Amino acid sequence: MKVCVIGTGYVGLVTGVCLSHIGHEVVCIDNNEQKVKLMQSGRSPIYEPGLSELMQSSMDSGRLTFTTDLAMGVNHGEILFIAVGTPALPTGESDTRYVEAVARGIGEHLPTDAYKVIVNKSTVPIGSGDWVRMIILDGVKEKGGDPTVVQFDVVSNPEFLREGSAIQDTFNTDRIVLGSSNDKAIALMKELYAPLVGGKFSDEGTPTPIPVVETDLNSAEMIKYAANAFLATKISFINEVANVCDRVGADVLQVAKGIGLDSRIGKKFLQAGLGWGGSCFPKDVAALIHTAEDYGYHSQILEAAVEVNKRQKLIVLEKLQQELKILKGKTIGLLGLTFKPDTDDMRDAPSIKLIAELNRLGARVKAYDPIVSPNGISHGLTGVIIESSPEMLADDCDALVLVTDWAEFQDLDFGALANRLHNRLIIDGRNFLDKDKLTELGFRYVGVGH
Secondary structure (H helix, E strand, C coil): CEEEEECCCHHHHHHHHHHHHCCCEEEEECCCHHHHHHHHCCCCCCCCCCHHHHHHHHHHHCCEEEECCHHHHHHHCCEEEECCCCCECCCCCECCHHHHHHHHHHHHHCCCCCEEEEEECCCCCCCHHHHHHHHHHHHHHHCCCCCCCCEEEEEECCCCCCCCCHHHHHHCCCCEEEECCCHHHHHHHHHHHHHHHCCCCCCCCCCCCCCEEEECHHHHHHHHHHHHHHHHHHHHHHHHHHHHHHHHCCCHHHHHHHHHCCCCCCCCCCCCCCCCCCCCHHHHHHHHHHHHHHCCCCCHHHHHHHHHHHHHCCHHHHHHHHHHCCCCCCEEEEECCCCCCCCCCCCCCHHHHHHHHHHHCCCEEEEECCCCCCCCCCCCCCCCEECCCHHHHHCCCCEEEECCCCHHHHHCCHHHHHHHCCCCEEEECCCCCCHHHHHHCCCEEECCCC
16 A cells, blocks of 8 residues: 655654555655655664664665655655654644644645555644545645545544554554544555554564454543653652552552452552653643643542652652762762663653752752763753763762663673772662672662662
8 A cells, every 4th residue: 555654753653664664655745855854864863772773674676765855755645644743842732733744745745546544643632533534625626626525534543652662563563553433544554554454564474353442532542642641650650669669568569460460450550669751651641630620620640640750750769869868069970861771762761850959959960871872962951961961971970860770781790880989879770770789799789668
C-alpha cells in the first residue's frame, strides 16, 4: 500500500520506517529542510536502537523516501498519517496547532478523484477526529475546492511505543486500536496492518496474532490517554509504597514481587525510583486532567499521581541530605541524564530538576551519560559538568547518584571508582545496582525503599 507519514519526530519516523519494512511504499514528510536532508543521507535524527539500520534497509529497497513536499505526499498516500507533536501548554491542555496546520495543508492538496484515509497518530484531545475533519474541509474551501466532492475519512490509531524499544513494540505490540465509524476506512487500515497482525514480524519463537480493537473515534482517543494515565499512576503508587517501606523497614523490591505475582496487578511498572518523565506520561496525564475539568469533573486520582511524581523526582535530594547533611560545597556525580535508558530524550527527565536543586543548595554537580556527550548538549542543561567517562565522573565526588538505569552501569568497575571518590556513598535512584556487591566494596548503599 502507499502511505504518507507527515511529521518525522519520534512517532512519525518509527511508524514510517516500520511500515516500509513490512512492505509498504512510504513517503515521510517534514517541513524542516535540514532534518530531511539528514534523513535522505540515511542518518536518523533520533537515537533509537535498531532504527538507523532498518531505515537504511528500507531506503535501499526503494520503499522509503523523505521530502518536504506535502502535496507530493498527499497525492502519493492512500493512507495519510498525521504524526506531529502535541506538546503540553502551561494550562495542561495539548497544543494542537501543528495538527491543525497539517490538517489544513492536507485539505489544500486533497484530490477529488481518490479516496483517502486520514489517520490521527498524534496523541490528540478526545473529540479531535471530528475537529480534524472540519479543518481538512476548511483547507479544501480555502483553496477554492468543493468540500462536497472530496472523499476521505478520519481514523484514530493511537501509538503505544516505548522509547528505547520502539521497533520491538511496533512488531510485537499488545494491540492495534482503530477508531472510526466507517467500514471502508477500517478495512483499509486492517489491510495496512495485516503483516503485523499475523505475527509475521514478531521476534518471538511462536508468532502470536495481534488483537485489533475497533472502536469509535472518541473511544480510541481515550484509550491512549487512559493507558498512559494508568501506567503513570501505577508508578506513582509503587513509589508511594517505597517511601513507606523506607520508614517501616520493608523492602519495596520484595513487596513489588509479592504483589506483582497477583494476576490482577501484574509485575510491570512496579519499579520504584525517581518517578516518570519523558514526552508522553507528563503531557498525557495533564491533558486528561484538563479534559476532565473542561467537562466538569475533578480527577483526584490523576492529580495525586502527578503530585507524588513531582515529589519523587527529589527523593534523592532528601537521601543525600540525610547522608551528607549539608550539601553546600559537596560534589555530586550523576550516573545518567536521560529520562530512561536507550534514548537520548531529556524531556522532563528527573535529572534536570535534581541538577537545579543541587545547584540551589550550593553543590557542584557532575554527570556522565552514554548518549549525552560533553560536546553534544542540546537540551538546555546548565549547572552541570558533563564528564566523558565514569572514571572522570567519580573523581573527588562526595556521592554518586544513579539516575538512569543504563545496562552498562551494572558492569562498571565500582572497585576502581571507589578509589577515586572522596566519599564512598552511592544513592541508587532506580534500585538497579547490586547492593551486596557495593557493600562489600565499602560503599554506603542507599536505595529507594530498598
